[in-house]
Amino acid sequence: MKKILIIDDDREICLLLRKYLTKKGFETHEALSGKEAEKWLKKQEVDLILCDFKLPDYNGLEMLEKIKIIRPAAKVIIITGYSDVRIAVEALKKGAFEYVTKPLYPDEIMLTITNALETEHKQAAPVPKKPSRPEASKTDFISGKSLSAQKVNKHIELIAPTDMSVIILGETGTGKEYVARAIHQKSARSGAPFIAVDCGALPKDLAGSELFGHVKGAFTGALRDKKGCFELANEGTLFLDEIGNLSYENQIKLLRVLQERKVKPLGGSQERKVDVRIIVATNEDLKTAVRKGEFREDIYHRLNEFKIELSPLRERKEDIEVFALHFLKLANEQLLKNVESIDKRVLKILENYTWHGNLRELKNVIKRAVLLCDGPALSKEHLPEEIIFPVEDDQPDFEILIDGEAPPSLKAVTEAAEKTAIINALKRTNNNKSKTAEVLQVDRKTLYNKLKAYNLS
Numbered sequence: 001m002k003k004i005l006i007i008d009d010d011r012e013i014c015l016l017l018r019k020y021l022t023k024k025g026f027e028t029h030e031a032l033s034g035k036e037a038e039k040w041l042k043k044q045e046v047d048l049i050l051c052d053f054k055l056p057d058y059n060g061l062e063m064l065e066k067i068k069i070i071r072p073a074a075k076v077i078i079i080t081g082y083s084d085v086r087i088a089v090e091a092l093k094k095g096a097f098e099y100v101t102k103p104l105y106p107d108e109i110m111l112t113i114t115n116a117l118e119t120e121h122k123q124a125a126p127v128p129k130k131p132s133r134p135e136a137s138k139t140d141f142i143s144g145k146s147l148s149a150q151k152v153n154k155h156i157e158l159i160a161p162t163d164m165s166v167i168i169l170g171e172t173g174t175g176k177e178y179v180a181r182a183i184h185q186k187s188a189r190s191g192a193p194f195i196a197v198d199c200g201a202l203p204k205d206l207a208g209s210e211l212f213g214h215v216k217g218a219f220t221g222a223l224r225d226k227k228g229c230f231e232l233a234n235e236g237t238l239f240l241d242e243i244g245n246l247s248y249e250n251q252i253k254l255l256r257v258l259q260e261r262k263v264k265p266l267g268g269s270q271e272r273k274v275d276v277r278i279i280v281a282t283n284e285d286l287k288t289a290v291r292k293g294e295f296r297e298d299i300y301h302r303l304n305e306f307k308i309e310l311s312p313l314r315e316r317k318e319d320i321e322v323f324a325l326h327f328l329k330l331a332n333e334q335l336l337k338n339v340e341s342i343d344k345r346v347l348k349i350l351e352n353y354t355w356h357g358n359l360r361e362l363k364n365v366i367k368r369a370v371l372l373c374d375g376p377a378l379s380k381e382h383l384p385e386e387i388i389f390p391v392e393d394d395q396p397d398f399e400i401l402i403d404g405e406a407p408p409s410l411k412a413v414t415e416a417a418e419k420t421a422i423i424n425a426l427k428r429t430n431n432n433k434s435k436t437a438e439v440l441q442v443d444r445k446t447l448y449n450k451l452k453a454y455n456l457s
């Protein structure tokens, strides 16, 4: 019998989940706080953990870190309020299997749990791959119709048959891993493995061994020889996500592999030949990391044989309908439903939303809507409130008091507006100062002075 731990301080949710899951044949346990869960996990094995993002003592990311240390094999599903979705996406990157949003629907929970437990059986490679979401292994890559999507598609076709290294840039959820898989599948290497590694989720102490392998006895706990990702991907493609997170030491080792096409496992004396195509992804500007001395320039140039940039979904609204219909089809298949279309008004709402989680967030919203829909078309009532009435998240973090005794001075109003504009531009450019200066049409020096004046370090 599979064991599930529910971590939530809401006793009612615990009770509901317990009743439902016990009926479905699971053994369940509950913890009302992070500390209680931690104590329990130290003593007990568990297959899956349902964890509320907001616990009285830890937040979801802190809890996840603790779980990954105590029970690394357990699958974690994060439960969030819809407004936490961006943080939930962060949790996926840190190794959570999936997130579900409140209110909870039994069918949705059950489907996610089944997917998580099935993935456990299939997962053969002992590599901390990105949370191996089942859909990622299917070849359901589609292209949008925006100019930028068409350009990406053309570049995939061009680059796939070559052996060139590729850097893929884009915000979270824009489809970087999907593009990397598409390149692999269209290449002569498609018969060999595609190995995806999230460098941001690799535990610091183990990163070297996971990437380059180790020999028996290389360190305490190295009970047998282990192949690293480079060897596992031999003759295929290695996808290194969040490459900017590699430690300096591992960057040096990576450089050697790139130069010599050979790996030396930790503790070993012999080098082994590897034939691997490397595709890397990052959602920060690697060039800035190079400038700051955080990423080696020599590696950057070796990897930068070709660059593909994926635009955020909000900047290619023409693609929203194409992807929404594609995700509708997938959700119908997964949930055994038959929703045929999406109401025009819903499409308008989707097109006006900001999609910080990009395609991943759109896919989840559509899946949830399909789950709630009993008729032939998705309509407004199936969307989360937050999508219909988005909370303006570009609010200034200080307010001008209009109702106070004294009206605000013109200077205060101007400064408030300036500060808001800078914050918005920084968000839009992912904190890239050069781009922010460009967007605001000021020089970098002026921007730096303003950042200092408004305390926006």
Ligand SMILES: Nc1ncnc2c1ncn2[C@@H]1O[C@H](COP(=O)(O)OP(=O)(O)OP(=O)(O)O)[C@@H](O)[C@H]1O
Binding pocket: 093, 133, 135, 136, 140, 141, 142, 143, 170, 171, 172, 173, 174, 175, 176, 177, 178, 179, 241, 283, 359, 360, 363
């Ligand atoms: N071209 C595509 N066709 C179909 N579905 C896609 C495509 N691109 C992305 N998706 C969907 O969006 C989800 C997120 O894509 P993916 O994991 O590739 O994003 P990512 O940019 O690598 O995200 P992260 O930076 O968070 O790792 C996928 O699971 C998939 O469902």
